[in-house]
Amino acid sequence: MEQLKLGKLTLTWLDGGVTHLDGGAMFGVVPKPLWSRKYPCNDNNQIELRTDPILVQTAGLNLLIESGIGYNKLTEKQKRNFGVTQESRLEASLAELGLKPEDIDYVLLTHLHFDHACGLTKWEGDKLVPAFPNAKHIVSQVEWDEMRQPNIRSQNTYWKINWEAVLGLVVPFQGEMKVTEGITMVHTGGHSAGHAVILYESEGEKGIHFGDLMPTHAHQNPLWVMAYDDYPMDSIFFKQEWVPKVMKEEWWLTFYHDKDYRALKWNKTGEIVAAVKREKS
Numbered sequence: 001m002e003q004l005k006l007g008k009l010t011l012t013w014l015d016g017g018v019t020h021l022d023g024g025a026m027f028g029v030v031p032k033p034l035w036s037r038k039y040p041c042n043d044n045n046q047i048e049l050r051t052d053p054i055l056v057q058t059a060g061l062n063l064l065i066e067s068g069i070g071y072n073k074l075t076e077k078q079k080r081n082f083g084v085t086q087e088s089r090l091e092a093s094l095a096e097l098g099l100k101p102e103d104i105d106y107v108l109l110t111h112l113h114f115d116h117a118c119g120l121t122k123w124e125g126d127k128l129v130p131a132f133p134n135a136k137h138i139v140s141q142v143e144w145d146e147m148r149q150p151n152i153r154s155q156n157t158y159w160k161i162n163w164e165a166v167l168g169l170v171v172p173f174q175g176e177m178k179v180t181e182g183i184t185m186v187h188t189g190g191h192s193a194g195h196a197v198i199l200y201e202s203e204g205e206k207g208i209h210f211g212d213l214m215p216t217h218a219h220q221n222p223l224w225v226m227a228y229d230d231y232p233m234d235s236i237f238f239k240q241e242w243v244p245k246v247m248k249e250e251w252w253l254t255f256y257h258d259k260d261y262r263a264l265k266w267n268k269t270g271e272i273v274a275a276v277k278r279e280k281s
Contacts, residue, residue: 001093002262004276006252007202009182012055013262013278014093016068019115020046020083025227026215038218046083048259049215050278051115053090055097058202061180062099063106064132065198065209066256067119073161074118088119090131104132106179109139110211111195112147116256117162128165138179140187141172143194153230154192188213190235191226197238200252207252207263213239215257217264217272244268 004011023045027035032045041047054065068088078084091101109116120137121128139147150158163170178184182202188195191212200207212226213235219225222239225232246253247266250273254263264275 001096002276002279004252004254004263006200006207007182007205008058009200009202010057011254011263012057012097014053014055014064014068015089016051016053016066016119016256017070017084017088018086019049019051019069020044020085021049023047027219028225028227028229028232030224035218035224039216047216049115049257050255050259051088052256052262053119054209054254054256055094055099056183056200058180058182061105062103063108063179063183064104064135065108065254066110066116067107067131069115070118070120070122070131072123073121082115090119101132102134104135107132107135107137108179108183108185108198109137109143110197110209110256111143111192112139112162113157113192113212114159114162116212117147117159120162121165128161130166130169133169135169137166137170138177138185139170139172140185140194140196141174142187142189143192143196144170144172146192146194188234188238190231190238191229193230197242200254205252206249207254208242208246209254209256210239210242211256214243214253214255216255217253217258217261220266220270250274 002013023041051069056063068090071087122131147158176186184199185196198209225235229235248268250265262276265273267273
């Protein structure tokens with residue numbers, strides 16, 4: 001498992017599963033000859049997208065960013081449509097670190113689409129129960145409200161099987177929330193109305209988890225946003241504001257979906273100056 005030390009924060013990438021989605025949808029209006037040079041696709045025009053949660057450890061706390069696609073949560077039809085080639089091995093990943101799901105103190109969710117939220121619940125017999133029963137589940141109030149009352153577009157990705165069992169564990173926030181020392185969540189909108197990003201800061205080092213505003217390193221350009229974004233101009237505006245700052249100050253960027261990079265730093269001209277690459281088996 002790949003790790004990154006960011007000040008007093010230790011980030012470890014776990015195994016949350018693998019999907020393959022349409023490259024055109026993932027890059028929106030960007031022509032295929034452009035995006036495919038940066039992030040290649042298979043013969044079905046699909047690109048590989050990890051769903052690997054990030055374990056953040058600091059001051060005796062275990063925080064999980066996102067939750068993976070879960071195990072036995074998708075039908076065979078859904079697995080085929082979403083190009084799932086591997087389901088989550090999250091518990092096994094935690095066990096390799098000497099941890100159990102009960103040891104997770106917080107689950108931080110940029111948003112609650114199925115590929116980020118399926119890992120929140122698991123089957124015990126014929127009943128769904130919380131996968132992380134002792135964790136506070138942090139998500140924006142806007143996202144939490146839409147999860148429970150989706151509109152005609154979002155109902156295809158906000159599923160009851162991912163939220164009913166965790167009702168008592170969710171801690172919604174509005175605007176901005178300092179989760180613990182060095183970790184802050186900020187509501188952005190864009191990909192979904194309630195989407196949020198996560199900011200890291202420790203011992204002078206800074207980082208950001210853009211979530212699905214920047215699902216892969218190939219989405220660096222503020223105009224390269226997904227067709228899946230409900231509010232693409234909000235995604236663009238946020239990236240216009242933050243990407244130049246992140247590049248100028250050489251912050252770490254962390255990824256949940258990227259098949260090649262777990263984290264990287266860009267300089268002000270957009271060149272990679274440091275990186276944690278995914279170890280491929």
